[in-house]
Amino acid sequence: MSQHQLPQEFYPLMEELQAVDFVLVELTLYLDTHPNDTAAIQQFNEMAYYRHQLVPQIEQYYGPLQQFGNSYSGYPWNWNQSPWPWQL
Amino acid sequence: MWIYEKKLQYPVRVSTCNPMLARFLIEQYGGADGELSAALRYLNQRYSIPDEVIGLLTDIGTEEFAHLEMIATMVYKLTKDATPDQMKAAGLGDHYVNHDNALFYHNASGVPWTASYIQAKGDPIADLYEDIAAEEKARATYQWIIDMSDDPDLNDGLRFLREREVVHSQRFREAVEILKEERDKKKYF
Numbered sequence: 001m002s003q004h005q006l007p008q009e010f011y012p013l014m015e016e017l018q019a020v021d022f023v024l025v026e027l028t029l030y031l032d033t034h035p036n037d038t039a040a041i042q043q044f045n046e047m048a049y050y051r052h053q054l055v056p057q058i059e060q061y062y063g064p065l066q067q068f069g070n071s072y073s074g075y076p077w078n079w080n081q082s083p084w085p086w087q088l
Numbered sequence: 089m090w091i092y093e094k095k096l097q098y099p100v101r102v103s104t105c106n107p108m109l110a111r112f113l114i115e116q117y118g119g120a121d122g123e124l125s126a127a128l129r130y131l132n133q134r135y136s137i138p139d140e141v142i143g144l145l146t147d148i149g150t151e152e153f154a155h156l157e158m159i160a161t162m163v164y165k166l167t168k169d170a171t172p173d174q175m176k177a178a179g180l181g182d183h184y185v186n187h188d189n190a191l192f193y194h195n196a197s198g199v200p201w202t203a204s205y206i207q208a209k210g211d212p213i214a215d216l217y218e219d220i221a222a223e224e225k226a227r228a229t230y231q232w233i234i235d236m237s238d239d240p241d242l243n244d245g246l247r248f249l250r251e252r253e254v255v256h257s258q259r260f261r262e263a264v265e266i267l268k269e270e271r272d273k274k275k276y277f
Binding site: 014015017018021022025026028030032033062063065066067068070084085086088 | 091094098160165
């Protein structure tokens with residue numbers, strides 16, 4: 001199967017997203033049991049904002065990260081273009 | 089509903105083709121204390137747990153699916169270039185005759201996954217104590233796999249997963265305290 005060649009710029013951006021999402025999942029689980037921690041909520045919202053800035057930069061190289069309308073498609077339809085995460 | 093994201097939660101790298109390690113790792117894919125059990129256990133318990141804890145079970149259950157994908161990626165990368173002879177030498181001959189190099193939900197001994205690995209008791213404390221125990225058992229399993237693995241790249245991903253079990257266990261313990269507080273409050277009405 002032919003795989004879409006990704007430029008070098010893609011890899012550090014993907015690692016950055018994984019790092020940002022780690023902060024977000026940690027804050028999410030923490031806030032699930034500490035719902036009144038204002039500082040943590042502020043941190044969460046800051047990281048959520050940063051994530052929104054980062055995602056389009058990755059998608060310009062990799063195509064849609066999510067489906068169901070959460071990401072825009074290129075032409076042709078590039079959602080099912082390899083590599084998938086386990087093929088990277 | 090759930091939305092799939094085309095990315096791993098944490099980068100997965102392996103140093104070499106190593107079907108023996110894949111065989112051990114399958115324990116965390118389709119074993120009793122593995123990631124499939126965890127995801128299905130928490131997401132199923134949500135419907136009868138008090139509202140204070142539904143968010144936590146939803147989020148941890150969802151994260152478990154991301155871990156399941158990481159384990160699958162590890163197994164895939166460790167076995168994708170293995171020949172039938174290498175599979176057989178690693179003790180995966182029984183697996184190979186039934187599945188080729190495909191993944192399947194069974195444990196390290198080849199026993200298929202079963203719903204009897206998980207429970208939903210309807211009693212919130214009983215369910216959360218099971219969840220804490222499940223996280224501790226999964227943490228221990230990761231440690232035993234790391235102890236047997238000589239692949240530093242794989243171990244990096246396994247250490248990440250081991251630490252997540254510690255965090256989940258901590259959050260479930262806090263959930264128990266939240267429910268106990270709520271219960272004690274109600275006594276005074």
